[in-house]
Amino acid sequence: MTPLLWRLLAGRSFAAFATALIPTTLTLAVVGTGSAADLGIVLACELLPMLVLLPVAGVAADRFPARRVVLAADLVRAAAQAAIGAVLLTGGVRVPELAALAAVTGAAVAFGTPSARTLVAAVTAEHELLRVNARLGVAGGLAQIAGPAAAGTLTLAVGAGWSSLLTAALFTLSALTLGGLPVRTAPPAARAPFGAELRAGWSEMRRHPWFMANVAAHAVWHLAAGLLLTLGPLIAVQSLGGEGSWVIVAQTGTVAMLVGVWAAGRLPVRRPLHAVGIGAAAQALALTAFALRLPLPATAAAYGCAMFGLGVLSPLWETEMQRRIPREALGRVSSFDLLISFAARPAGLALAAPLAGVTGTTAPLLVAAVLTAGANLGVLLLPDVRAVAERRTPAALQ
Structure with a gap:
């Protein structure tokens, strides 16, 4: 890779690791109050602004240079995490302040995520997109492993406030790295009103049946993943040995996912969306097991297969969006994809316990397995899913 792409990888890795620190830090900080409701409030205050603002953030990602939006989002997250650190170090756990700062963090995540996708597409040549997305996926997967462990260790050793300050420093490093990327800028174009651009993004999304079908199918597997993440540990403890x-199952899945992400950039995949559909459908194996x-x-083997499929899916899906949209x-188009993904999994987490209380754990998981396999394999029947995306000359960089 070129130095520019290594800089992109470094910046996104800093942000991924910082993001992975936040949930464990907040959980360990707030759980000390002894109130599950307090923890729920803080986490909800981070999620809700993210969901509400994603469509707005999609317009911003297309209206303004992606580098500047990512820079602003990282700096806002750094400031919010520094403020959380100050609150925890000086005044203990004050839930209203933590909830407000978590909401600021969620809003910044909403604006930064679609712009980061646009930035990757802007600075990466067409033939390198898949390899770059795979490496970004490996970095993100490693962050998901190391982040909670680092946050837990730091919080227990010196306090949650210091963990938040480390998070702020990492977001600052990301901002300095990505915000200064030497990318060319396209000549400014006349912009339509915000509402018109939002509607145009919706129209553009509807113009791509392959995208609409995949997003709907991905919503099903995200919902099923929420069910599995809730009921899986319960079944393991009760029926598989404690x-x-x-x-064992979770670690097998983590390793398999990293292998899948690494392999995605190296497998000879001629029709990437076929691999995406099959990778998502593989989750039915874990649900059934x-x-x-x-x-x-x-x-453990079934869960590993499912997570390997997820690992292959992620960089291929990112690359196909960047090539086809x-x-x-x-x-704007990717913000709708993110909105569905961010909303569906919490819905699965919330529905798991009530469904299991009424029907037991077997029925919801089997139904989810059938729906996941059916929805994601059914997408393969669409003509434009079977088609191979045409390679195009990269446009002017933002």
């Missing part, structure tokens, strides 16, 4: 069995209480080795609409 808490250690879930650790837990539903049927298969022995621990079989369940016009550059000038990528932020």
Whole structure:
């Protein structure tokens, strides 16, 4: 890769690691109050602004240079995390202040995420997109492993406030790295009113049946993933040998996901959206294994296959969006994809316990397995999913 792409990878890695620190830090800080409601309020205050503002953020990603939006989002997140650190170090856990700062963080995440996708597409040549997305995926996966462990260790050793200050420093490093990327700027164009651009983004999304079908199918597997993340540990503890069995399953899945992300940039995939659909449908294996209480080795293998599929899916999906969606609409279109993804998994988490209380754990998981496989394999029947995306000459960089 070129020095420019290594700089992009470094900046996104700083941001990914910082993002992975936040949930554990907040959880350990707030759980000391002894109130589950307080923790729920703080986490909800981060999620809700993210969901509400994503469509607005998509317009911003297409209206303004992606580098500047990412820079602003990282600096806002750095300031919010520094403020959280100051609150925790000076005054203890004050839930209203933490909730307000978590909301600021969620809003910044909303604006930064679609613009980061646009920035990757802007600075990466067409033939390098998949390799770059795969490396970004590996960095993000490693961050998801190391972040909670680092946050937990730091919080228990010196306090949650210092963990938040480290998070602020990492977001600052990301801003300094990505905000200064030497990218060319396109000549300014006349912009339509905000509402018109938002509607145009919706129209552009509807113009791509492959995208609409995949987003709907991805919503199903995100919902199913929420069910599995809630019911899976319960089944493992009760039927597969205790808490250690879930650790084995989870670690198997983590390793398999990283292998899948790494392999995605190296596998000879001629029709990437086929691999995306099959990768998402593989989650049905894990859902079925837990539903049927298969022995621990079989369940771990099934979960590993599902997570390998997820690992392959992620960089291929990112790359296909960047190749197939016009550059000038990528932020708005991808924001709808992110909105569905961010909303569906919490819905699955919320529905898991009530459904299991009424029907038991087997029925929801089996139904989710059928729906996940059916929705994602059904997408493969669409003609424009079977088509190979045409390579195009990169447009002027933002």
